[in-house]
Every structure is written in structure tokens, then in C-alpha cells.
Amino acid sequence: MGKNREIPAIAKELAGNEKVRILFVCLGNICRSPAAEGVMRSLVEERGQADRFEIDSAGLYGGHAGELPDRRMRIHAFQRGYNLTHHSRPVRSSDYDDFDLIVAMDHSNYDRLRGFAPTLEDERKVVRMIDFVRGFPQCDCVPDPYYEGAEGFELVLDLLEDGCHNMLDVLTL
Numbered sequence: 001m002g003k004n005r006e007i008p009a010i011a012k013e014l015a016g017n018e019k020v021r022i023l024f025v026c027l028g029n030i031c032r033s034p035a036a037e038g039v040m041r042s043l044v045e046e047r048g049q050a051d052r053f054e055i056d057s058a059g060l061y062g063g064h065a066g067e068l069p070d071r072r073m074r075i076h077a078f079q080r081g082y083n084l085t086h087h088s089r090p091v092r093s094s095d096y097d098d099f100d101l102i103v104a105m106d107h108s109n110y111d112r113l114r115g116f117a118p119t120l121e122d123e124r125k126v127v128r129m130i131d132f133v134r135g136f137p138q139c140d141c142v143p144d145p146y147y148e149g150a151e152g153f154e155l156v157l158d159l160l161e162d163g164c165h166n167m168l169d170v171l172t173l
Contacts (some may be wrong), residue, residue: 007170008127015173021054023099025109026058029059029088032105032142032156034069036129038082039164049172060112061076062090076153104131106141132163
């Protein structure tokens with residue numbers, strides 16, 4: 001397990017809830033967060049839990065609003081069986097009311113999301129994706145693959161598969 005990784009208390013508290021609403025967030029909502037959304041959607045469907053989860057993704061930068069995920073991410077995800085059809089959208093203040101967990105891909109996302117939180121309770125909803133990852137101790141976040149080659153996109157998908165599996169395990173205890 002990576003250093004300083006502990007399952008966030010709020011995730012444990014949500015275990016067994018009738019409905020759990022998860023928002024994955026990265027910078028532009030064109031690589032990491034739509035991939036996380038796609039991985040988690042696939043997992044909850046595989047486990048017959050789709051009716052218990054509302055899953056979405058958003059970005060802190062609104063410049064890609066309405067766009068499909070980056071073509072490279074769509075290709076790498078498709079090769080693993082994920083079809084990424086989400087259209088990018090920016091984070092909204094209402095997301096803090098609409099979601100139980102707001103999952104940040106890196107430290108900057110995490111800090112900004114916590115800073116935007118209207119209340120302390122909303123701030124608690126903001127968690128780091130990496131805290132659910134049990135493999136990959138060398139990684140301290142889900143890195144942005146945008147300026148990387150194929151290996152960057154593959155690493156992101158590896159991290160997201162690991163983290164989403166573990167997150168779902170916690171939420172369905």
C-alpha cells in the first residue's frame with residue numbers, strides 16, 4: 001500500500017446506503033475523470049449494483065465543456081472494454097449537494113475542490129482517488145496523461161481499475 005493511504009472515513013460511512021452518488025473530478029474532464037466514470041459504471045453493472053449508484057464526472061476547467069473524452073483515452077479505454085461517451089462539463093456548486101463523494105484525481109484537484117466546498121460537511125465529501133489504490137505504491141496521485149504517450153494512459157487506467165475496485169468494495173460492504 002502507498003504511504004499515507006487510508007480509506008476516507010466518509011466512504012466507510014456510505015457503505016450500505018441505498019443510493020451512493022459519486023462525482024469523479026480532474027482538470028479538464030477529458031482524460032482521467034471520464035475514464036474513472038467509465039470504469040466505475042462498468043464495475044457496478046458487472047456486480048449487479050447499477051441501481052444503487054449515480055456516477056458522473058466533471059472538470060475544474062470549463063474550456064472543454066461539451067467535448068467527448070480525449071481520443072487517446074477513448075482508444076485505450078475501449079481496448080479494455082470501456083466505452084467513454086461522457087461529454088465534459090465543469091464542476092458546479094450544486095455538485096456538493098448532488099453527490100455523496102467527490103473524487104479528486106490529483107493533489108491540486110483535491111485542494112481546489114476542498115477550497116470551493118460551501119460547508120465543512122461538503123469539504124468532507126472531497127476525497128483522493130489514490131487513497132483507494134492498493135497497488136502502485138510509487139504513485140502519489142492519478143497523473144494527468146494529456147502530455148504523455150500511450151504508457152501514461154495505460155498507467156491511469158491501471159490506477160483507476162485498482163482504485164474503483166477497492167472503492168466499490170468499501171461502498172458495498
